[in-house]
Amino acid sequence: MSRISEEQVRHVAHLARLAVTDEEVERFTAQLDSIIEFAEQLNELDTENVKPTAHVLDMKNVLREDKSAPGLPREEVLKNAPDHENGQIKVPSIIE
């Protein structure tokens, strides 16, 4: 039984904001299917009473003093933007 369908791959690609061709959908479906099958080995483990680990060190609530500091200069920030105008980053229109 396949673990992920072509339709699901198209959906996941949409969620991940990736344009995919039909050829890619076919290839990624087969590859992701075998990787997911491999990951399902984890089902052999009894994890009923096991807590999940998100972070390996026992650290929580790392705080610092709330002190203001100068931000980055605008021209520096815009230096890498593919398109900008009047000191602002330009994007295609978002409202119809």
Next chain:
Amino acid sequence: MSLFDHTLTEIHDLLHKKEISIPDLVDESYKRINEVEDKIKAFITLNEENARKQAEELQKKIDTDEAKGLLFGMPIGIKDNIVTKGLRTTSGSQILNNFDPIYDATVMTKLHEAQTITIGKLNMDEFAMGSSTESSSFQATTNPWNTERVPGGSSGGSAAAVAAGEVPFSLGSDTGGSIRQPAAYCGVVGLKPTYGRVSRYGLIAFASSLDQIGPITRSVEDNARLLEAISGVDAFDGTSANIPVDRYSEALTGDVKGLKIAVPKEYLSEGVSEEVRQSVLDALKVLEGLGATWEEVSLPHSKYGLPAYYVLASSEASSNLARFDGIRYGYRAEGAENLIDLYKKTRAEGFGDEVKRRIMLGTFALSSGYYDAYYKKAQKARTLIKKDFEDVFEKYDVIIGPTTPTPAFKIGDNIDDPLTMYANDILTIPVNLAGVPGISVPCGFSDGMPLGLQIIGKHFDEKTIYRTAYAYEQATNFHQQKPSL
């Protein structure tokens, strides 16, 4: 004989005796790069003009107090996922092909304070996702021991440049083995520090709960000295640990009497080649001869490391790489109809296949209806893997095994099969999942290719790793052998 055959301390002494100058060191780097780079292809970007200028300026200060620091004037190579202000940083990806960072990573700030000279930015698998450097969108780096073989990855450029004598040492990053595996394949020394030991600020994130920057060097001594320079808590990285940095170089005593070594049976079993197994058993004999003892132990959840890693690392990557959208920096696709279309086209054109595969796997594992079955399950497996290490470290000082199951494979051999490629990291991944430190040191050859011995320590106990690695290195001569290029 290259100047870089000397240790850092020796080069420092030569500089201060005026037998060599800082411009000589920088010249040695670029001369070697000119000789071998067309075969090795370790660098994405060179910093030659600035480096030569900086060398002249630093040489003028050689008699001042500033020059007393050990790293003063030392040439270094930097993996291209570590941001360097004003020096192009690509992370091996077309999506950052023209990215000119406006700030320095914390490790770079520390290196600037120590006055090192950046020779260039080193090739890597795209966004550090790979084990061969073949997924770099620029070029495939080759292994200096045999240019038909891969150097390993993802820090393949960092390891190959050091092995080829292009730089005396470099920085890499390690998420599932990306420092230790290429160090093993190229016959150099590479350490992944404890998670939290080195600031990740300015390291282009792949999997934030696993990534660590670490040194790749020719000797254990240099490695310890470089780690001293880049470690420490950092206000810009909330996951950096507020624990004092040890003087790792003080651990280089050669004394391992009474050291208790654990050897996991899982690390010498199926899939591990006979020659690799034998090289580890030989290394254990050497350490025994120096007064250490070893026993076989079990890390029973080892085999679940690989599947847990691919779910967790890909999930984190799918979130981290969302920032590459063609808006604020990096590549932007032409001819998009609307904003969503712009994101999709930019990312489809800017990312390579391996990156897309992992983003989709991660998005799938985190998506509604699958989160508990994949992501949460993998996090629970991580707890079990971490506990395996904790149990063994209650009774032993270090864990020893091979770094990789086999020596470097041929370029192109595994590129079409993601799962076979992933299997290279089977012995290094559990270390990242547990957050403990691990080093790879040269321990022999198989078919003319170097092999690596992996020494794993307790959280923040890099000192014991270095002590063990140094004693072993001084008792053997594998690290002195150089590839003939």
